[in-house]
Amino acid sequence: MTDTPARLLSLLSLLQTPREWPGSELAQRLGVSARTIRRDIDRLRELGYPVEATLGVDGGYRLVAGAAMPPLLLDDEEAVAIAVGLRAGAGHAIDGIEEASVRALAKLEQVLPSRLRHRVGALQSATTALTRGDGASVDPRTLTTMAAAVAGPERLRFAYRAADGAESRRLVEPYRLVSTGSRWYLVAYDLEREDWRTFRVDRVREPFATGARFAARPLPMDAEEFVRRGLRGGETYAVEAAFAAGAEQLPPWLRAVALPGGGPETVVRFESGDAPEWLAARLALVGVPFAVREPAALRAAAGALAARLSLAGGAAG
Secondary structure (H helix, E strand, C coil): CCCHHHHHHHHHHHHCCCCCECHHHHHHHHCCCHHHHHHHHHHHHHCCCCEEECCCCCCCEEECCCCCCCCCCCCHHHHHHHHHHHHHHHHCCCCCCHHHHHHHHHHHHHHCCHHHHHHHHHHHHCCCCCCCCCCCCCCHHHHHHHHHHHHCCEEEEEEEECCCCCEEEEEEEEEEEEECCCCEEEEEEECCCCEEEEEEHHHEEEEEEEEEECCCCCCCCCHHHHHHHHHCCCCCEEEEEEECCCHHHCCHHHHCCECCCCCCCEEEEEEECCCHHHHHHHHHCCCCCEEEEECHHHHHHHHHHHHHHHHHHHHHC
């Protein structure tokens, strides 16, 4: 094998197998000398791949964890498995991973060969996921189309069904995708209405990027805050709750708003635009005993939820 780039890719593919490779075996596999293998290992290190060498009769080379994430080489089966997993994580809002899933899926599907995209789609259509029932699932292809348009940036067309059932066609400049943990929203500038709008992604159909680039407009506020105000008609409220557990036992979205201090109790404080009934249920789903300190409306919603669950448990028992 005299083609250096092709040989480096083949060498990298072997090293990404979780084992240690003797230099002689690598040389035999690639049909080159041990000296060439040593030079190629140095080239991979220069490219950022942390290849570790061990000395001795049983020594060899292996890829180890480094300070940064270098590009990975995936075979067909691995690429399909990762794409299906990312679609599952992106299509159902899961705290902490849904936005990263969309970004990674958009990158992967951009370079996925058509034969593998077909396999991913076939496997996805033949499976289903059992969700919590507290939010609408969305087609991951819709999310990746929107994510790519946001990254472009590229104008986006789609059909939209409003809350009252009215159908319309929209042409927008997409700004950001936002997940609330139960639903996905697209923040975009609506060109026909000449104003910023929030769209529920599960109500979007047939999205496609037009190919028309645009200069991103400045949003008057943070995208998450824009969605939050839209959900509450612009109203937000301060939340404070105490959980009977250390911060490490809480999900990422609560750890991020935990007040300093250790011990057996963790106090969280944040602003919310969610309906108190929904937020009370979401806090209960954490699975850790908690007490709501503020606001009164959330305390009432949590109390009402506790009473209903207690009644349901008593009736079942």
